[in-house]
Amino acid sequence: MAPNENIAPKLFDRALLRMRQGRALRAGPATFLLDRIVEDMAERLHAVLRDFADVADIWTPDQALRKPSSDRFKSIIHIGLDGSDREALPFQPESLDLAVSALAFQFVNDLPGVLAQIRRALRPDGLLLAAMVGGDTLTELRQSFAAAEAECEGGVSPRVAPLADLRDVGALLQRAGFALPVTDVDRIVVRYDSAFALMADLRRMGATNILAERRRTPTRRATMLRMAQLYGERFADADGRIRATFDVIWLSGWAPHESQQKPLQPGSAKASLAEAVKRVKS
Secondary structure (H helix, E strand, O other): OOOOOOOOOOOEOHHHHHHHHHHHHHHOOOOHHHHHHHHHHHHHHHOOOOOEEEEEEEOOHHHOOHHHHHHHEEEEEEEOOOOOOOOOOOOOOOOEEEEEEEOOHHHOOOHHHHHHHHHHHEEEEEEEEEEEEEOOOOHHHHHHHHHHHHHHOOOOOOOOOOOOOHHHHHHHHHHOOOEEEEEEEEEEEEEEOOHHHHHHHHHHOOOOOOEOOOOOOOOOHHHHHHHHHHHHHHHEOOOOOEEEEEEEEEEEEEOOOOOOOOOOOOOOOOOOHHHHHHHHHO
């Protein structure tokens, strides 16, 4: 069953996301973050000692995951953004061995529902491996904009999406029924000549503001200039270049299978922790 889109709050305008990603692709995308994730994903999959026949790449921009991995799989299909806000995935139950996604889940309105759909689509012992931005991503830009708007306009408008943290994502994997869930964070700090250079890269990533409650009028020039000034004052290195943080959250989980390692039952330990501590101290 597809997620109930009437229940999940609409945080993101996904039709606008599709339009902006298309515009970025036509203009010449900034792919440094996606390139790094694609390389890391290939390494992580290489460490998994099994074959995957039927693979789906879910919403990764520009089908980037097809290129380095296609020789490992029998078939791989790319699920792109459609022209609406729908988040229903076109998979039959137990039809996939592997689902991958890069830089997409941070723009999902109903992430629990999407994870549940993927879990149902995986065959027993099938794997989900995905990377999304979260945590403190763009904290410098968020702080600078908030301070500039409070100072110049007397209030703060929503500009950067609420981001999941590591604990949230791990809990969602468990809630969706994945076995052996694992999450970790790769913090990437990129340096720019100015806040405006960073914002230009965000446009070339198709990652500018798509919040449903975003301000619909252009930001005042004075606010933008003050934001850039505050950014430079608070987050510049000794050479004057500013820092921009990207926290990439990696998440993986398996569809349950009887061959997988099971946690020990409470009380099944054959040795006492207290006795082990005593032996160490002695």
